[in-house]
Amino acid sequence: QQQVKQSPQSLIVQKGGISIINCAYENTAFDYFPWYQQFPGKGPALLIAIRPDVSEKKEGRFTISFNKSAKQFSLHIMDSQPGDSATYFCAAIEETSGSRLTFGEGTQLTVNP
Amino acid sequence: EAGVTQSPTHLIKTRGQQATLRCSPISGHTSVYWYQQALGLGLQFLLWYDEGEERNRGNFPPRFSGRQFPNYSSELNVNALELEDSALYLCASSLGLARYNEQFFGPGTRLTVL
Numbered sequence: 001q002q003q004v005k006q007s008p009q010s011l012i013v014q015k016g017g018i019s020i021i022n023c024a025y026e027n028t029a030f031d032y033f034p035w036y037q038q039f040p041g042k043g044p045a046l047l048i049a050i051r052p053d054v055s056e057k058k059e060g061r062f063t064i065s066f067n068k069s070a071k072q073f074s075l076h077i078m079d080s081q082p083g084d085s086a087t088y089f090c091a092a093i094e095e096t097s098g099s100r101l102t103f104g105e106g107t108q109l110t111v112n113p
Numbered sequence: 114e115a116g117v118t119q120s121p122t123h124l125i126k127t128r129g130q131q132a133t134l135r136c137s138p139i140s141g142h143t144s145v146y147w148y149q150q151a152l153g154l155g156l157q158f159l160l161w162y163d164e165g166e167e168r169n170r171g172n173f174p175p176r177f178s179g180r181q182f183p184n185y186s187s188e189l190n191v192n193a194l195e196l197e198d199s200a201l202y203l204c205a206s207s208l209g210l211a212r213y214n215e216q217f218f219g220p221g222t223r224l225t226v227l
Contacts, residue, residue: 032213043117043203043218044156089156099144099212100169103156 003027004092006104013111019077021107023090026071030092034101035064035075038087047088048075080111115139117219119204125225126194134189134222138206144168145187146207146216147179151200159202162187163210194226 006023013019023033032051036044050057050064050073057064063076077084090104118137126132138145147159158171162181176192185206191198201223205216 041220043205043220045218046215049213091156093212095212098161098169098210099207099214099216100146100158100161100171101148101156101216102158103148105155 003102004030004090004104006090006107008107009105010108011110013080013109015080015082015111015113017080017111019075019080019084019109019111021075021088021090021109022072023074023104024070024072025092027092027094027102028071029094029096030102031095032093033064033066033073034091034093035062036089036091036103038089038106044089077109080109082111082113085109085111117204117206117217119202119219119222121222122220123223123225125227127227128194128196130194130226132191132194132198132224134191134202134204134224136187136189136204136206136219138185138187138204139217141208142206142217143185143209144207144214145181145185146205147187147189148203148205149173149200150203150221151197154200156203160189168210191224196226199224199226 034049035047037047038044061078066073091101144163161169179189181187201221203221205218207214
């Protein structure tokens with residue numbers, strides 16, 4: 001059973017466009033929501049993270065929007081660039097399970113020049 | 114500063130054999146995590162070690178085991194290999210037990226079971 005559901009599975013965006021990736025969860029014990037970026041042949045790297053007491057967090061072109069009541073959160077990539085082409089994973093940490101990450105299924109983003 | 118390193122890069126085994134994967138964390142990091150990235154299944158948490166102790170275990174059979182050494186490096190052992198164990202195994206490290214410490218991932222070991 002996938003505890004964090006991520007969509008879409010793949011996404012193609014034109015350069016300069018906005019990329020939007022969505023995640024949903026059921027476990028209300030999740031209390032930390034990081035996003036990871038993975039390039040081919042590399043391990044995932046932390047991109048941005050949010051806690052549920054905040055509805056939005058922005059770092060450069062990357063923004064997380066968080067809707068606690070709907071148990072949904074999303075990643076927005078503004079002014080998408082070809083260098084953003086990668087696989088993106090949302091994740092969650094449960095307050096009772098220490099630091100173990102529960103990942104979404106991943107979204108393969110392609111930004112066309 | 115060196116990142117998380119893993120060895121070997123690739124490992125090919127046959128069904129029933131044992132595989133040993135190794136991970137060296139970033140200097141100063143005491144926590145090591147193991148994740149399995151199988152095709153179509155995403156990233157699944159396997160094991161978490163800190164200060165030589167197993168702190169948490171994912172939903173995997175007992176033939177997946179590991180340990181952490183006094184220098185904080187770690188080994189993942191997979192016994193009685195099955196075809197479905199073929200995956201990329203990722204190791205991550207962080208600065209100890211604090212929950213929001215960033216996990217830094219290595220490049221992974223690609224295990225192929227024939």
